[in-house]
Amino acid sequence: MSIYLRNFLRYLFLVGIQVLLLNKLFLRWWANPSGFPTFVPFIYPLFIMLLPISTPIWFVLVSGFAVGLTVDMFMNTMGLHAAACVFMAFCRIAVLKTILPRKIYEYRNLSPSVKSMSWVPFLTYAAVLLLLHHIAYFLLEIWSLKAPMYFILKLFSSLVTSLIFVILYALLFSRSIDTQYNNLDLK
Protein backbone atom coordinates (compact mmCIF):
# COMPACT_ATOMS: atom_id res chain seq x y z
CA MET A 1 0.00 0.00 0.00
CA SER A 2 1.42 3.36 -0.91
CA ILE A 3 2.14 5.89 1.79
CA TYR A 4 -0.45 8.32 0.47
CA LEU A 5 -3.24 5.77 0.40
CA ARG A 6 -2.30 4.48 3.84
CA ASN A 7 -2.37 7.94 5.39
CA PHE A 8 -5.59 8.83 3.63
CA LEU A 9 -7.25 5.67 4.93
CA ARG A 10 -5.94 6.46 8.41
CA TYR A 11 -7.46 9.92 8.11
CA LEU A 12 -10.88 8.48 7.19
CA PHE A 13 -10.65 5.86 9.94
CA LEU A 14 -9.64 8.26 12.70
CA VAL A 15 -12.26 10.85 11.78
CA GLY A 16 -14.83 8.04 11.67
CA ILE A 17 -13.89 6.81 15.14
CA GLN A 18 -13.90 10.35 16.49
CA VAL A 19 -17.21 11.41 15.01
CA LEU A 20 -19.30 8.27 15.12
CA LEU A 21 -17.99 6.67 18.31
CA LEU A 22 -16.12 8.96 20.72
CA ASN A 23 -18.43 11.94 20.28
CA LYS A 24 -21.36 9.76 21.30
CA LEU A 25 -19.87 8.14 24.40
CA PHE A 26 -20.77 10.89 26.84
CA LEU A 27 -24.43 10.76 25.91
CA ARG A 28 -25.12 7.63 27.91
CA TRP A 29 -22.69 7.02 30.70
CA TRP A 30 -19.52 8.95 30.03
CA ALA A 31 -18.79 11.81 32.43
CA ASN A 32 -22.25 11.50 33.85
CA PRO A 33 -21.91 12.63 37.50
CA SER A 34 -23.32 16.13 37.68
CA GLY A 35 -20.89 18.86 38.64
CA PHE A 36 -18.07 17.16 36.77
CA PRO A 37 -17.47 18.87 33.43
CA THR A 38 -18.59 16.90 30.41
CA PHE A 39 -15.87 16.19 27.92
CA VAL A 40 -15.04 14.31 24.73
CA PRO A 41 -11.76 12.44 24.22
CA PHE A 42 -10.06 13.43 20.97
CA ILE A 43 -8.27 10.83 18.90
CA TYR A 44 -8.12 12.53 15.49
CA PRO A 45 -4.87 14.48 16.32
CA LEU A 46 -3.19 11.09 16.04
CA PHE A 47 -3.42 11.49 12.27
CA ILE A 48 -1.02 14.44 12.42
CA MET A 49 1.24 12.67 14.93
CA LEU A 50 1.61 9.58 12.76
CA LEU A 51 2.54 11.34 9.52
CA PRO A 52 6.04 10.25 8.43
CA ILE A 53 8.76 12.07 10.33
CA SER A 54 10.29 13.72 7.28
CA THR A 55 6.99 15.11 5.91
CA PRO A 56 7.49 18.74 4.85
CA ILE A 57 6.11 21.21 7.37
CA TRP A 58 3.75 22.94 4.96
CA PHE A 59 2.08 19.62 4.23
CA VAL A 60 1.69 18.87 7.96
CA LEU A 61 0.10 22.28 8.42
CA VAL A 62 -2.31 21.88 5.52
CA SER A 63 -3.32 18.36 6.52
CA GLY A 64 -3.82 19.56 10.10
CA PHE A 65 -6.12 22.23 8.78
CA ALA A 66 -7.99 19.69 6.64
CA VAL A 67 -8.54 17.16 9.42
CA GLY A 68 -9.57 19.89 11.85
CA LEU A 69 -12.06 21.33 9.40
CA THR A 70 -13.58 17.89 8.74
CA VAL A 71 -14.13 17.30 12.45
CA ASP A 72 -15.48 20.84 12.75
CA MET A 73 -18.01 20.14 10.05
CA PHE A 74 -19.32 17.13 11.93
CA MET A 75 -19.31 18.79 15.34
CA ASN A 76 -20.66 22.20 14.26
CA THR A 77 -17.73 24.00 15.88
CA MET A 78 -16.64 26.04 12.90
CA GLY A 79 -12.87 26.61 13.01
CA LEU A 80 -12.23 25.53 16.62
CA HIS A 81 -10.70 22.14 15.91
CA ALA A 82 -8.96 23.45 12.81
CA ALA A 83 -7.24 26.22 14.79
CA ALA A 84 -6.13 23.82 17.55
CA CYS A 85 -4.96 21.23 15.03
CA VAL A 86 -2.95 23.70 12.95
CA PHE A 87 -1.27 24.90 16.14
CA MET A 88 -0.43 21.33 17.07
CA ALA A 89 0.88 20.63 13.57
CA PHE A 90 3.10 23.68 13.79
CA CYS A 91 4.59 22.49 17.10
CA ARG A 92 5.14 18.94 15.86
CA ILE A 93 8.54 19.43 14.29
CA ALA A 94 9.95 21.21 17.35
CA VAL A 95 8.79 18.42 19.66
CA LEU A 96 10.20 15.80 17.30
CA LYS A 97 13.55 17.58 17.13
CA THR A 98 13.92 17.66 20.89
CA ILE A 99 12.82 14.08 21.46
CA LEU A 100 14.63 12.26 18.62
CA PRO A 101 18.34 11.65 19.23
CA ARG A 102 19.43 11.93 15.60
CA LYS A 103 18.79 14.56 12.95
CA ILE A 104 15.30 14.63 11.39
CA TYR A 105 16.45 13.77 7.85
CA GLU A 106 18.00 10.55 9.11
CA TYR A 107 14.54 9.14 9.83
CA ARG A 108 13.60 9.12 6.20
CA ASN A 109 11.05 6.41 5.88
CA LEU A 110 9.64 6.12 9.39
CA SER A 111 6.55 7.26 11.22
CA PRO A 112 6.78 8.26 14.88
CA SER A 113 5.80 5.05 16.60
CA VAL A 114 6.50 2.80 19.55
CA LYS A 115 8.92 0.74 17.49
CA SER A 116 10.88 3.57 15.97
CA MET A 117 11.01 5.67 19.14
CA SER A 118 10.35 3.13 21.97
CA TRP A 119 7.61 3.59 24.54
CA VAL A 120 8.70 6.50 26.72
CA PRO A 121 9.71 8.91 23.94
CA PHE A 122 6.60 8.05 21.94
CA LEU A 123 4.28 8.63 24.90
CA THR A 124 6.08 11.89 25.75
CA TYR A 125 5.68 12.97 22.13
CA ALA A 126 1.99 12.07 22.08
CA ALA A 127 1.30 13.62 25.50
CA VAL A 128 3.06 16.90 24.71
CA LEU A 129 1.33 17.31 21.36
CA LEU A 130 -2.06 16.35 22.78
CA LEU A 131 -1.55 18.78 25.65
CA LEU A 132 -0.78 21.59 23.19
CA HIS A 133 -3.84 20.67 21.12
CA HIS A 134 -6.09 20.55 24.20
CA ILE A 135 -4.82 23.83 25.62
CA ALA A 136 -5.41 25.58 22.30
CA TYR A 137 -8.82 23.97 21.87
CA PHE A 138 -10.20 24.62 25.36
CA LEU A 139 -8.79 28.14 25.51
CA LEU A 140 -10.53 28.96 22.25
CA GLU A 141 -13.72 27.22 23.30
CA ILE A 142 -14.13 28.53 26.85
CA TRP A 143 -12.56 31.89 25.95
CA SER A 144 -12.03 33.00 29.55
CA LEU A 145 -9.95 32.14 32.57
CA LYS A 146 -12.68 33.08 35.04
CA ALA A 147 -12.88 29.52 36.33
CA PRO A 148 -9.34 28.12 36.13
CA MET A 149 -10.18 24.96 38.07
CA TYR A 150 -12.96 24.10 35.64
CA PHE A 151 -10.62 24.68 32.73
CA ILE A 152 -7.86 22.53 34.24
CA LEU A 153 -10.25 19.74 35.22
CA LYS A 154 -11.77 19.64 31.77
CA LEU A 155 -8.36 19.80 30.11
CA PHE A 156 -6.82 16.96 32.09
CA SER A 157 -9.81 14.65 32.10
CA SER A 158 -9.98 14.95 28.33
CA LEU A 159 -6.22 14.64 27.97
CA VAL A 160 -5.95 11.47 30.05
CA THR A 161 -8.80 9.74 28.23
CA SER A 162 -7.42 10.82 24.86
CA LEU A 163 -4.02 9.37 25.79
CA ILE A 164 -5.62 6.07 26.74
CA PHE A 165 -7.22 5.91 23.30
CA VAL A 166 -3.96 6.87 21.62
CA ILE A 167 -2.15 4.03 23.43
CA LEU A 168 -4.91 1.62 22.44
CA TYR A 169 -4.55 2.68 18.83
CA ALA A 170 -0.77 2.33 18.95
CA LEU A 171 -1.13 -1.20 20.35
CA LEU A 172 -3.87 -2.34 17.99
CA PHE A 173 -2.47 -0.94 14.75
CA SER A 174 1.24 -1.17 15.46
CA ARG A 175 1.95 -3.05 12.26
CA SER A 176 0.39 -0.44 10.00
CA ILE A 177 2.19 2.36 11.83
CA ASP A 178 5.60 0.67 11.77
CA THR A 179 5.65 -0.02 8.04
CA GLN A 180 8.81 1.35 6.43
CA TYR A 181 8.14 3.22 3.24
CA ASN A 182 10.49 2.50 0.41
CA ASN A 183 11.23 4.76 -2.53
CA LEU A 184 9.68 7.65 -0.68
CA ASP A 185 10.54 10.99 -2.17
CA LEU A 186 9.46 13.46 0.45
CA LYS A 187 11.96 16.15 1.24
Added chain:
Amino acid sequence: MAKIIQLIRKYWNIILFLMLEIFCIRLIIRSNSIQGVDMLNSSNAVAGFFYEKQNQVASYFQMGSVNKALVAENTRLKQELDGLKYFDTLQDVTSNVPLVVYDTIKVKTDSAALAAATDSAQSKPTIVQDIRPFGKPRIVKYASYKYIAAKVINNSVTNDRNNYITINKGSSDGIQKDMAVVTANGVVGRVAQVSKHYAVIISVLSSRPISSQVAGGNIGVSNWGGDAPDFVTMSQVDVRAAVRKGDTAYTTGYSYFPENIPVGIVTAVDTYKVNNTLNLKLKLSNNFRNLQYVYVVANQLGTEKQILEKAVSDKEKEAQQNAKKP
Protein backbone atom coordinates in the same frame (compact mmCIF):
# COMPACT_ATOMS: atom_id res chain seq x y z
CA MET B 1 13.01 42.50 -4.29
CA ALA B 2 15.12 39.38 -4.32
CA LYS B 3 15.67 39.83 -0.63
CA ILE B 4 11.92 39.94 0.06
CA ILE B 5 11.39 36.72 -1.84
CA GLN B 6 14.27 35.17 0.04
CA LEU B 7 12.72 36.28 3.31
CA ILE B 8 9.34 34.83 2.36
CA ARG B 9 10.97 31.56 1.38
CA LYS B 10 12.85 31.43 4.65
CA TYR B 11 9.78 32.04 6.80
CA TRP B 12 7.31 30.33 4.50
CA ASN B 13 6.17 27.83 7.16
CA ILE B 14 5.48 30.48 9.76
CA ILE B 15 3.62 32.60 7.22
CA LEU B 16 1.49 29.62 6.21
CA PHE B 17 0.83 28.81 9.86
CA LEU B 18 -0.27 32.37 10.62
CA MET B 19 -2.47 32.50 7.52
CA LEU B 20 -4.23 29.27 8.43
CA GLU B 21 -4.72 30.39 12.04
CA ILE B 22 -6.14 33.75 10.99
CA PHE B 23 -8.53 31.97 8.65
CA CYS B 24 -9.66 29.66 11.49
CA ILE B 25 -10.17 32.54 13.91
CA ARG B 26 -12.25 34.34 11.31
CA LEU B 27 -14.41 31.24 10.94
CA ILE B 28 -14.85 31.01 14.72
CA ILE B 29 -15.83 34.66 15.01
CA ARG B 30 -18.31 34.38 12.19
CA SER B 31 -19.96 31.25 13.60
CA ASN B 32 -20.40 32.98 16.97
CA SER B 33 -22.30 35.91 15.54
CA ILE B 34 -26.04 36.24 16.00
CA GLN B 35 -26.76 34.64 12.64
CA GLY B 36 -25.35 31.40 14.02
CA VAL B 37 -23.70 28.63 12.05
CA ASP B 38 -23.12 29.07 8.37
CA MET B 39 -21.28 27.45 5.49
CA LEU B 40 -19.97 24.10 6.68
CA ASN B 41 -22.07 22.35 9.29
CA SER B 42 -23.56 18.96 9.95
CA SER B 43 -26.75 19.72 8.00
CA ASN B 44 -24.89 18.96 4.77
CA ALA B 45 -25.50 15.74 2.90
CA VAL B 46 -22.26 13.93 3.80
CA ALA B 47 -22.39 14.48 7.54
CA GLY B 48 -26.13 13.87 7.59
CA PHE B 49 -25.74 10.56 5.78
CA PHE B 50 -23.10 9.25 8.21
CA TYR B 51 -24.99 10.43 11.26
CA GLU B 52 -28.19 8.83 10.04
CA LYS B 53 -26.48 5.48 9.43
CA GLN B 54 -24.83 5.64 12.84
CA ASN B 55 -28.13 6.50 14.45
CA GLN B 56 -29.91 3.61 12.79
CA VAL B 57 -27.56 1.24 14.60
CA ALA B 58 -27.48 3.09 17.90
CA SER B 59 -31.24 3.63 18.15
CA TYR B 60 -31.89 -0.10 18.59
CA PHE B 61 -30.36 0.07 22.03
CA GLN B 62 -32.68 2.88 23.08
CA MET B 63 -35.98 1.41 21.90
CA GLY B 64 -37.16 0.67 25.44
CA SER B 65 -36.71 4.14 26.85
CA VAL B 66 -38.21 5.74 23.75
CA ASN B 67 -41.29 3.54 24.04
CA LYS B 68 -41.71 4.42 27.68
CA ALA B 69 -41.47 8.13 26.94
CA LEU B 70 -44.00 7.86 24.11
CA VAL B 71 -46.50 6.00 26.30
CA ALA B 72 -46.10 8.60 29.04
CA GLU B 73 -46.65 11.40 26.56
CA ASN B 74 -49.69 9.66 25.11
CA THR B 75 -51.21 9.35 28.57
CA ARG B 76 -50.59 13.00 29.31
CA LEU B 77 -52.13 14.08 26.00
CA LYS B 78 -55.19 11.88 26.57
CA GLN B 79 -55.69 13.42 30.00
CA GLU B 80 -55.31 16.91 28.60
CA LEU B 81 -57.81 16.14 25.87
CA ASP B 82 -60.32 14.84 28.40
CA GLY B 83 -59.87 18.01 30.43
CA LEU B 84 -60.64 20.09 27.39
CA LYS B 85 -63.77 18.11 26.58
CA TYR B 86 -64.98 18.56 30.12
CA PHE B 87 -64.26 22.26 29.99
CA ASP B 88 -66.02 22.67 26.66
CA THR B 89 -69.23 21.02 27.77
CA LEU B 90 -69.25 23.26 30.82
CA GLN B 91 -68.98 26.34 28.66
CA ASP B 92 -71.53 24.94 26.21
CA VAL B 93 -69.53 25.51 23.04
CA THR B 94 -68.70 23.24 20.18
CA SER B 95 -66.16 20.76 21.39
CA ASN B 96 -64.22 20.22 18.19
CA VAL B 97 -62.76 23.72 18.23
CA PRO B 98 -61.86 23.94 21.89
CA LEU B 99 -59.73 27.05 21.91
CA VAL B 100 -61.87 29.32 19.75
CA VAL B 101 -64.65 30.56 22.02
CA TYR B 102 -67.35 33.11 21.31
CA ASP B 103 -66.45 35.46 24.10
CA THR B 104 -69.79 37.20 24.49
CA ILE B 105 -69.31 38.45 28.05
CA LYS B 106 -66.27 40.46 27.12
CA VAL B 107 -68.04 42.11 24.23
CA LYS B 108 -70.89 43.18 26.46
CA THR B 109 -68.75 44.67 29.23
CA ASP B 110 -66.16 46.35 27.09
CA SER B 111 -67.84 49.35 25.51
CA ALA B 112 -65.08 50.05 23.03
CA ALA B 113 -65.13 46.49 21.88
CA LEU B 114 -68.92 46.67 21.65
CA ALA B 115 -68.70 49.61 19.28
CA ALA B 116 -66.23 47.73 17.16
CA ALA B 117 -68.28 44.60 17.31
CA THR B 118 -71.41 46.27 16.02
CA ASP B 119 -69.49 47.34 12.93
CA SER B 120 -68.09 43.96 12.10
CA ALA B 121 -69.81 40.65 12.31
CA GLN B 122 -71.02 39.81 15.82
CA SER B 123 -69.91 36.22 15.63
CA LYS B 124 -66.21 36.98 15.25
CA PRO B 125 -64.35 34.57 17.54
CA THR B 126 -61.69 35.72 19.96
CA ILE B 127 -58.94 33.40 21.10
CA VAL B 128 -59.09 32.76 24.83
CA GLN B 129 -55.65 33.45 26.28
CA ASP B 130 -55.83 31.75 29.61
CA ILE B 131 -57.78 28.58 30.20
CA ARG B 132 -57.54 27.18 33.70
CA PRO B 133 -60.73 25.29 34.43
CA PHE B 134 -59.30 23.15 37.22
CA GLY B 135 -55.84 22.85 38.63
CA LYS B 136 -53.38 24.40 36.26
CA PRO B 137 -53.55 22.78 32.84
CA ARG B 138 -51.09 24.47 30.54
CA ILE B 139 -52.24 24.39 26.96
CA VAL B 140 -50.43 25.59 23.88
CA LYS B 141 -52.67 27.60 21.60
CA TYR B 142 -52.51 25.12 18.81
CA ALA B 143 -54.57 27.21 16.52
CA SER B 144 -51.46 28.89 15.17
CA TYR B 145 -48.86 26.15 15.65
CA LYS B 146 -48.07 23.08 13.58
CA TYR B 147 -45.86 20.29 14.92
CA ILE B 148 -43.39 18.32 12.79
CA ALA B 149 -41.88 15.25 14.45
CA ALA B 150 -38.20 14.57 13.75
CA LYS B 151 -35.51 12.18 14.93
CA VAL B 152 -32.30 13.39 16.53
CA ILE B 153 -29.35 11.97 14.61
CA ASN B 154 -26.54 13.91 16.27
CA ASN B 155 -26.38 15.68 19.59
CA SER B 156 -23.74 17.37 21.69
CA VAL B 157 -23.69 18.60 25.28
CA THR B 158 -19.96 18.97 25.89
CA ASN B 159 -19.21 22.24 24.15
CA ASP B 160 -18.81 25.20 26.46
CA ARG B 161 -20.35 27.87 24.33
CA ASN B 162 -22.82 26.50 21.79
CA ASN B 163 -24.25 23.00 21.47
CA TYR B 164 -25.90 21.80 18.31
CA ILE B 165 -28.35 19.02 17.47
CA THR B 166 -28.83 17.56 13.98
CA ILE B 167 -32.24 16.17 12.98
CA ASN B 168 -33.29 14.10 10.00
CA LYS B 169 -35.87 16.48 8.53
CA GLY B 170 -35.18 19.50 6.38
CA SER B 171 -36.71 22.06 4.11
CA SER B 172 -38.46 19.38 2.07
CA ASP B 173 -40.50 18.54 5.19
CA GLY B 174 -41.42 22.17 5.77
CA ILE B 175 -38.76 23.10 8.28
CA GLN B 176 -37.47 26.64 8.12
CA LYS B 177 -34.85 28.67 9.90
CA ASP B 178 -35.72 30.10 13.35
CA MET B 179 -38.50 27.62 14.13
CA ALA B 180 -38.77 26.53 17.76
CA VAL B 181 -37.97 22.94 18.74
CA VAL B 182 -39.59 21.22 21.74
CA THR B 183 -40.23 17.76 23.14
CA ALA B 184 -43.05 16.49 25.30
CA ASN B 185 -40.97 17.46 28.36
CA GLY B 186 -39.97 20.96 27.40
CA VAL B 187 -37.84 23.28 25.32
CA VAL B 188 -34.99 22.08 23.13
CA GLY B 189 -33.85 24.96 20.94
CA ARG B 190 -34.19 26.77 17.67
CA VAL B 191 -33.50 25.76 14.08
CA ALA B 192 -30.25 27.40 13.02
CA GLN B 193 -29.58 25.97 9.58
CA VAL B 194 -31.62 23.93 7.11
CA SER B 195 -30.63 21.84 4.14
CA LYS B 196 -32.90 19.74 1.97
CA HIS B 197 -33.11 16.68 4.21
CA TYR B 198 -31.43 17.74 7.45
CA ALA B 199 -31.51 20.62 9.88
CA VAL B 200 -29.19 21.85 12.63
CA ILE B 201 -30.72 23.06 15.88
CA ILE B 202 -28.89 25.36 18.25
CA SER B 203 -29.97 23.99 21.61
CA VAL B 204 -30.86 25.78 24.84
CA LEU B 205 -27.33 24.86 25.96
CA SER B 206 -25.88 27.87 24.15
CA SER B 207 -25.41 31.58 24.53
CA ARG B 208 -28.92 32.30 23.21
CA PRO B 209 -31.30 33.31 26.05
CA ILE B 210 -34.95 32.26 26.35
CA SER B 211 -37.68 34.51 27.65
CA SER B 212 -39.42 32.58 30.42
CA GLN B 213 -41.99 33.01 33.19
CA VAL B 214 -42.42 31.52 36.63
CA ALA B 215 -44.99 31.58 39.45
CA GLY B 216 -47.95 32.98 37.58
CA GLY B 217 -46.41 35.17 34.94
CA ASN B 218 -43.27 36.65 36.51
CA ILE B 219 -41.03 37.15 33.53
CA GLY B 220 -37.29 36.53 33.42
CA VAL B 221 -34.53 35.48 31.07
CA SER B 222 -33.11 31.96 31.13
CA ASN B 223 -29.52 31.60 30.12
CA TRP B 224 -27.13 28.68 30.08
CA GLY B 225 -23.99 29.47 32.05
CA GLY B 226 -21.83 26.96 30.24
CA ASP B 227 -21.19 24.37 32.92
CA ALA B 228 -23.42 21.35 33.55
CA PRO B 229 -25.81 20.43 30.73
CA ASP B 230 -28.68 19.97 33.22
CA PHE B 231 -29.06 23.52 34.56
CA VAL B 232 -29.85 27.00 33.31
CA THR B 233 -29.99 30.25 35.27
CA MET B 234 -33.10 32.41 35.12
CA SER B 235 -32.32 36.01 35.98
CA GLN B 236 -34.15 39.35 36.15
CA VAL B 237 -37.11 37.93 38.03
CA ASP B 238 -39.01 40.43 40.17
CA VAL B 239 -37.91 40.18 43.80
CA ARG B 240 -41.57 40.16 44.94
CA ALA B 241 -42.40 37.04 42.96
CA ALA B 242 -43.46 34.18 45.23
CA VAL B 243 -41.12 31.57 43.85
CA ARG B 244 -40.46 28.36 45.71
CA LYS B 245 -38.28 25.38 45.07
CA GLY B 246 -40.10 22.90 42.86
CA ASP B 247 -42.01 25.50 40.83
CA THR B 248 -41.91 25.04 37.08
CA ALA B 249 -40.75 27.76 34.73
CA TYR B 250 -42.49 28.06 31.37
CA THR B 251 -41.72 29.93 28.18
CA THR B 252 -43.50 33.14 27.33
CA GLY B 253 -44.90 33.84 23.90
CA TYR B 254 -42.48 36.73 23.39
CA SER B 255 -39.69 34.88 21.64
CA TYR B 256 -39.80 32.18 18.99
CA PHE B 257 -41.13 29.55 21.43
CA PRO B 258 -44.84 28.84 21.88
CA GLU B 259 -46.25 29.93 25.21
CA ASN B 260 -46.27 27.67 28.28
CA ILE B 261 -43.72 25.09 27.21
CA PRO B 262 -41.86 23.94 30.36
CA VAL B 263 -38.27 25.13 30.65
CA GLY B 264 -37.29 23.60 33.96
CA ILE B 265 -37.90 23.19 37.67
CA VAL B 266 -36.61 25.71 40.20
CA THR B 267 -33.92 24.13 42.37
CA ALA B 268 -32.41 27.20 44.03
CA VAL B 269 -33.52 30.78 44.62
CA ASP B 270 -31.18 33.60 45.51
CA THR B 271 -31.49 37.37 45.52
CA TYR B 272 -29.17 39.37 43.35
CA LYS B 273 -28.55 42.44 45.48
CA VAL B 274 -27.13 44.74 42.79
CA ASN B 275 -30.40 45.36 41.03
CA ASN B 276 -32.72 43.62 43.48
CA THR B 277 -33.82 40.73 41.32
CA LEU B 278 -34.04 37.01 41.83
CA ASN B 279 -31.68 34.53 40.25
CA LEU B 280 -33.27 31.10 39.88
CA LYS B 281 -31.39 27.93 39.15
CA LEU B 282 -33.54 25.77 36.89
CA LYS B 283 -33.08 22.07 36.32
CA LEU B 284 -33.93 21.58 32.66
CA SER B 285 -37.00 19.42 32.15
CA ASN B 286 -35.39 17.77 29.13
CA ASN B 287 -32.52 15.37 29.51
CA PHE B 288 -30.23 16.67 26.81
CA ARG B 289 -27.94 13.67 27.14
CA ASN B 290 -30.39 11.33 25.47
CA LEU B 291 -32.75 13.23 23.23
CA GLN B 292 -34.49 10.87 20.82
CA TYR B 293 -37.43 12.53 19.09
CA VAL B 294 -38.23 16.21 18.93
CA TYR B 295 -41.06 18.34 17.55
CA VAL B 296 -40.29 21.29 15.34
CA VAL B 297 -42.94 23.95 15.86
CA ALA B 298 -44.05 25.85 12.80
CA ASN B 299 -45.66 29.06 13.98
CA GLN B 300 -48.17 29.97 11.33
CA LEU B 301 -48.53 33.50 12.63
CA GLY B 302 -44.82 33.80 13.45
CA THR B 303 -43.73 35.53 10.27
CA GLU B 304 -46.48 38.09 10.64
CA LYS B 305 -45.31 38.87 14.17
CA GLN B 306 -41.69 39.04 13.09
CA ILE B 307 -42.40 41.36 10.19
CA LEU B 308 -44.40 43.65 12.44
CA GLU B 309 -41.73 43.76 15.13
CA LYS B 310 -38.99 44.26 12.58
CA ALA B 311 -40.85 47.16 11.01
CA VAL B 312 -41.13 48.84 14.40
CA SER B 313 -37.46 48.36 15.25
CA ASP B 314 -36.39 49.55 11.82
CA LYS B 315 -38.43 52.70 12.25
CA GLU B 316 -36.89 53.24 15.67
CA LYS B 317 -33.41 52.93 14.19
CA GLU B 318 -34.28 55.35 11.44
CA ALA B 319 -35.60 57.84 13.93
CA GLN B 320 -32.41 57.54 15.98
CA GLN B 321 -30.27 58.12 12.93
CA ASN B 322 -32.32 61.10 11.94
CA ALA B 323 -31.98 62.52 15.43
CA LYS B 324 -28.21 62.16 15.27
CA LYS B 325 -27.82 63.77 11.84
CA PRO B 326 -28.40 67.46 12.52
